[in-house]
Amino acid sequence: MMSLHGKSWLFGSTGQAWTVVSGGAATTQAIPLPAGVVNMQSVSAEIAPTARPLVQFYDTSKSVYYAAFWDGAAFVNVTTLATQPGYGMRVHADGKERIYELDWQNVLSEYPTGGGAPIVRGALPVKMIAWNVGLDGTVYVLHEVDRPSVIHPGDTANVLMMMNLPHGSLTWSADTQVTSNEGWGYSTGVSFVIAQDGTFHIAYPLKYGSYYYRSKDGVNFEQLLPWDIVSKATMIDSSPVEGQDSVSGSGIGLLTATDYDHVVIVGGNGSSFYVVRNCTPYVGLNNTWPAERLATGQSSAMAADEHSMVSILTANGVRQDVSP
DSSP, rough: OOETTEEEEETTSSSSEEEEEEETEEEEEEEOOOOTTOOOEEEEEEEEETTEEEEEETTTTEEEEEEEEESSEEEEEEEOOOSOOOOSSSSSEEEEOOOEETTTTTEEEETTOOOOOOOOEESSSSSSEEEETTTTTEEEEEEEOOOEEESTSEEEEEEEEEEEEOTTOOOOOOOOEEESSSOSTTOOEEEEEEOTTEEEEEEETTTEEEEEEEEESSSSSSEEOOOOTTTTTEOSSSSSSEEEOOOOOOEEEEESSSSSSOOEEEEOOEEEEEEESSOOOTEEEEEETOOEEEEEOOOOOOEETTTOOOEEEEEEEEEEEOOO
16 A cells, blocks of 8 residues: 555555545556556555655566656656565665665665666675665664673673665764663564654564654664553544553554654554554653554555555555544
8 A cells, every 4th residue: 555645545456456545435446557567566665755655566477576656646767676675665765766775685776866777785784674765865774783781690682773874885884872672672573764854763562562762863862652551542443342442562564754753653463553643642651652543453554645644454444544
C-alpha cells in the first residue's frame, strides 16, 4: 500500500490492478504500469524526503526489481535495481531523489537522478540493523556493539551505534551512540526514518514497552516512551472487544515522521494494531503517547502519506486517517 494527498493505493495480488481509497470510497482500477513493466509484485513504499512515495517492486515476468517515485498520477524516475534486494525495503532516497540500494550482500549503490550507471559505494563495514539516507545524500547505518555490563558484572550490555558515509565519500565516520540496554539487544526490530526536515527518528519494542529516540543533528538523541506496560488504547473500529486494551506486547509495523515533533508509530501484536502519536494528552508518569486500537487480524498492508496520516488494511476494510 502507498498513500499521497489523502488517497491510498492498495496493490492487488496480480500486480496489475489496485484499489484506490479516498474520502471513504474505494474503486478498483488498472495500475498505470511504467513502460516495459508487466506487473508490480512484492511492493514496498515509503515517503521520500521530497514528500512523495518511493516505491520498490518486482516484475515477475522479468525477474527484475525496480524503484520509482509516484507523483499521484504516474510512476516517474523508474530505476532498474542492480540485484534482487532479497527482503523488505532495500532502497531509500535523498532530497534530490537520488536512489540508494543495499543488495543482498549489503553492498551500497547510488543511482543518479535522471538515469545513468549506478555508483557502487562499497560494502557496509558493519552488520547492519537499519539504515537510511539524509537529505544531502549522507548514508546512515545503525549497528550493535557489545560491552561488559556495569550494572550486572559478568553480563553483556548492548549499545546501538550509528555511523555515516557522507555523499561523494568512501570513508565512514566514527560511531555515535544512540542508546544502550542490558542484554536485550536490538534483534526485535529497529525502525529508522529520516523526516522531511532532516531529523532522525528511531524506535524499537521490548516485551512490555517501546523505546523511541529522536535527534536534530544525528549526535544528541532524546528518549521518549511511546508505550509501556500500563498503556491503554481506545477502540475505534467495530469489534466484539469493548473498552480499552493494553498496547504492551506489540511489535513495530510502521514508523513515520513528518518533522521533529510529528511522529506516528503503528504497533501490532498479531490480532490488533495500535496507532500511537507523539501528541497530547500524554499518559502516566512516563508520558506515553495516546493510542488507538484497530482489530486487524494479520494484515501487514499499511502506509503513511506526506503528512504522516496512516492507512491500514483491517478486517473491516481500509482504515484511513485524513487531515482535519
